[in-house]
Structure formats: C-alpha cells, structure tokens
Amino acid sequence: MLYIATHKKTGLPPMPGTAIVQAGAAGREPLPYLSDATGDNISSKNAYFCELTVLYWVWKNTDDDFKGLAHYRRLFGRSNLSGSLSSSYTEPELEALLAGADIVLPYTEYLLQDARAELCNGCCRPDVYARMREVVAEVSPDYLQSFDSVFDSNELTLFNMMFCRRELFDSYCKWLFAILFTLEKDVDMTGYSPYERRLYGFLSERLLNVWVRHNNLVVVHTAVTQTEMPLLERLSLVRRRLTNRFRFWLRSKASGR
Numbered sequence: 108m109l110y111i112a113t114h115k116k117t118g119l120p121p122m123p124g125t126a127i128v129q130a131g132a133a134g135r136e137p138l139p140y141l142s143d144a145t146g147d148n149i150s151s152k153n154a155y156f157c158e159l160t161v162l163y164w165v166w167k168n169t170d171d172d173f174k175g176l177a178h179y180r181r182l183f184g185r186s187n188l189s190g191s192l193s194s195s196y197t198e199p200e201l202e203a204l205l206a207g208a209d210i211v212l213p214y215t216e217y218l219l220q221d222a223r224a225e226l227c228n229g230c231c232r233p234d235v236y237a238r239m240r241e242v243v244a245e246v247s248p249d250y251l252q253s254f255d256s257v258f259d260s261n262e263l264t265l266f267n268m269m270f271c272r273r274e275l276f277d278s279y280c281k282w283l284f285a286i287l288f289t290l291e292k293d294v295d296m297t298g299y300s301p302y303e304r305r306l307y308g309f310l311s312e313r314l315l316n317v318w319v320r321h322n323n324l325v326v327v328h329t330a331v332t333q334t335e336m337p338l339l340e341r342l343s344l345v346r347r348r349l350t351n352r353f354r355f356w357l358r359s360k361a362s363g364r
Contacts, residue, residue, distance in 0.1 A: 108171040109198045109270060112161040113140065113179035114153075119334075124198025127179070128161045155296070156287075157308030158267050166280035173202055174277075175211070175270030183211060183270065184332030188341055195332040201270045209324040211270040212315075213331045216263050219351045222313060223258040230302070230309040235294055239310060242290045243317075247282065253321035257313065261351070264319075265312045266331065279318055283311055 111119065112130045116138055119127065129137065131153025132144040143160045144150035147167035153160045162176050175198075177183060182195040196204070204211050218225045227233050243254050257263070269276070287307050296304055319326060333341055 108169065108173065109175040109177055109183075109201060110141075110161060110165050110169075111177050111179055111182075112143075112158040113138070115179070117179040119179060119192070122197060124202075128164065130158055130161045152307075154301070155291075155304050155307050157305050159287075159308055159311055162267065162280060162311075163284065166277055166284075170273065172273055173198075173205070173270065174273050175201060175268075177268050177270075178266070180333060180335040181213075181266055181268065182332045182334065183213070183268065183329045185330055186332075187214065187330040187345055188338070189330075189332055190334050190336060190338065190341065192332065192334065194330075196329065204327045204329070205271065207325070208327040209271060209275060210319065211327045211329060212264045212319070213266050213268050214264070214328050214348075216265050217348050217351045218261040218263065221259055221261055222263055222316075225261075226258075226309070226313060231306060232303075235290075235306065238293055239286070239290055242286050242293075246285050246289060250317060250321045254317045257316045257320055263313060263316055264326075264328070267308065267312055267315065268331070269315065275324075279315070282318060283314055286314065287311065 109125045111125060111127045113127055114130050117127065127140040129140045129142050131150055132138070132142040133148075133150035133153070142150075143164040145168070146164065148160065149156060149163050150160050156163075158176065158178065165174055165176065182192070183201060184195040186194050201211055220228070223236065227236055240254060244251050269279070287310065291307070294306070296306070299306075
C-alpha cells in the first residue's frame with residue numbers, strides 16, 4: 108500500500124493500492140481519510156516531525172506486504188516536468204519497479220554545497236547536527252562511516268518518500284525513530300521559528316540516505332510529480348539541479364577534493 112500524507116482535503120481521486128492519511132490529526136478537525144491519531148501514534152508531534160507522524164503510524168499500524176509514503180502534492184512519477192496525475196506511478200507499478208531492486212526513492216538532488224553545510228545553513232543548528240552525529244555513534248556506531256560519507260557529499264534523496272517491502276520499511280523505521288527520539292530528549296526548541304521546529308522531518312530526509320547507503324540497497328530512482336507546483340517552478344528545480352552539480356564539481360576540482 109502506498110500511503111499519502113496530507114494535512115488538508117485533496118483533489119486526489121481513488122487510486123488502486125493507495126490510501127490517504129491525515130497528518131497531525133490529533134486535536135484537529137477530522138478529514139475523510141485515515142488518521143495518524145489512531146492506534147499507536149505520535150500525531151501530536153506533527154509540528155516537529157511533519158510527515159513522519161504518518162510514517163510512524165504506517166509502521167506501527169499496518170502489515171501490508173509493500174509499504175510506501177508519498178505526499179498529497181508529491182508522488183512518484185515519470186517526469187519532473189509534469190504536474191499531472193497521469194504521469195505518476197500506481198502502486199502496482201511501484202511493486203513492479205522492485206523486481207530488480209530493494210527500494211524506490213525520488214530522484215537524486217544535487218546541492219551547491221556538501222549536505223552538512225546545506226543542512227546547517229537552512230534548517231538545522233550546528234549544535235543539533237553535532238548532537239545528531241553523537242546519537243548515531245551511540246545508537247548505531249556501525250553507521251557512522253556512512254553518515255559522514257553522506258554529509259560530506261552533495262547528493263541527497265529528499266522528501267521522505269519511499270516504497271519497499273514491509274520488512275525493509277519496518278527495519279528503517281525502527282532505526283530512524285530510535286535516533287530521532289533519543290535526539291529529541293536533548294533538543295530545546297525555545298526560540299525556534301515554526302519552520303525550524305520542523306527539525307525532525309528535515310533530519311530524516313538526510314538520515315534515509317545514510318540508512319540506504321549503509322545497507323547497500325539497490326535503489327530505483329523516479330521523478331516526482333509535483334501536482335501543485337507551477338511549470339516554471341518545476342523547470343527551475345530541474346535547472347538548479349543541473350547547475351548545482353556542475354558548480355559543486357568545479358569547486359571540488361579547485362579545492363583538490
């Protein structure tokens with residue numbers, strides 16, 4: 108089942124093998140979808156964990172043979188330039204993509220700087236990054252080399268989107284939330300802006316890359332159908348990815364990296 112996280116009513120039609128889940132449903136007016144506030148859940152943490160409240164809910168409350176997470180406005184697709192639902196993959200098609208792979212992820216994003224600098228400049232304070240690395244060393248010390256390798260590079264898969272077999276999905280969630288819940292105990296968000304408070308959603312985007320790299324998973328990357336993004340913005344994202352890759356390569360050559 109492909110679970111689609113949303114915090115509002117969507118215009119998405121019913122799609123085979125797909126279920127919409129209201130994210131952060133705790134204390135909010137219920138929408139006509141599944142709710143991340145039922146069963147074993149962390150729905151009340153949505154302001155800090157973003158779509159991870161749905162990821163957690165899927166992990167703890169479902170037993171589908173295949174599990175995946177996407178968004179009401181971001182779906183696995185065939186073209187990064189398309190905003191049409193007709194260009195998105197259906198759940199059966201995502202299963203077919205796994206015939207020769209372990210996991211389906213969105214495209215690789217190329218950054219203008221290494222992933223550590225990009226994270227600390229945009230959505231994470233340096234002391235929190237340092238503590239996250241310490242937590243990884245404490246909880247999963249064998250992952251530390253992959254952690255450093257990912258954050259030294261300028262290549263990331265973002266959006267917290269994934270699709271894979273249940274065993275792999277559940278294994279990732281167990282690893283991820285052990286790190287995030289440990290880190291959460293040490294982070295004081297006093298003075299954080301609403302954007303900065305979305306910290307754990309941002310961190311998990313990067314940590315998924317660490318987990319995939321450490322476990323040597325065979326990945327199928329797809330485009331992302333951005334259903335609410337204007338065409339000019341989609342074109343700009345594609346252009347930025349190409350120019351960032353080239354500019355990072357030039358900087359690396361100049362610095363002898």
